[in-house]
Amino acid sequence: MLNTQTINALRGACDEFNVPVPAVVLEADALNDAAVNLLNSIRTETAPDLSGLTVKNLKATHEQIVAQGSHDAREQAAAVIVQQAASRLTDAWHQSTTALMAAFREPFDRAAEIFTTNLRVLGGNVDAVRAIDDSQHGEYRALMSAAADLATLGRLRDGLASAHLADVGNPKIERLGRVLTLPDLDVATRKIPAKVEGLGRFEPKWWAALAGIDGVVIKWHTPAEQQTHQQLARVNADHHAYSATVAPGGRR
Structure with missing residues (x-):
């Protein structure tokens, strides 16, 4: 069940992102x-x-x-x-959470696109001083504005998980999969934790670190759309099977 904090966040987000209140x-x-x-x-x-x-x-x-x-x-x-x-x-x-879960996809994915686009222009930099020195004020402002929206909506997605928690077979993958598309199990369980160690969840550097990992996409997912541990493990297994067939002495 939703708590008062999440309900207040929902109400505020509906107003901020022009999502109609049901x-x-x-x-x-x-x-x-x-x-x-x-x-x-x-x-x-x-x-x-x-x-x-x-x-x-x-x-x-x-x-x-x-x-x-x-x-x-x-x-x-x-x-x-x-x-x-x-x-x-x-x-x-x-x-109303099911309908709202779908409604907040558009503003989140839009913010993700703005963030990643400007992050590429900035060469992965999220430092204000460096951006100013490089005369990239506009790109940096757009990046930070999008990061703020991602943080607001990311926290909202975490709150909505209290009402609809996806059973994906692994709590850490479930938490990442709310706002990320993951390429495989290895990235989810090894590369991502190493990249974001010491970073606060949903802060700009956290998003930037994730955007820099091959195959990771910042994207809103409803519980029904979240990847499971089994699906990601199958990707790794298929990759290893393919690698074995093209290794020296292996079959094609």
């Missing part, structure tokens, strides 16, 4: 807002002022006194309604 969430939002407003209105009620009692306000004042007598019970009932509305809102976000 209708079921908008409906649950409206219900939640109405429930909160109801509770707040009850909590701000005050006892009627009897000093201004007149014939005209007699009935209204009586109704206020009666309502005030049940204030605690009405507040408790409103609080229960708020809890139910909040639960329904969480369920609505969870129900």
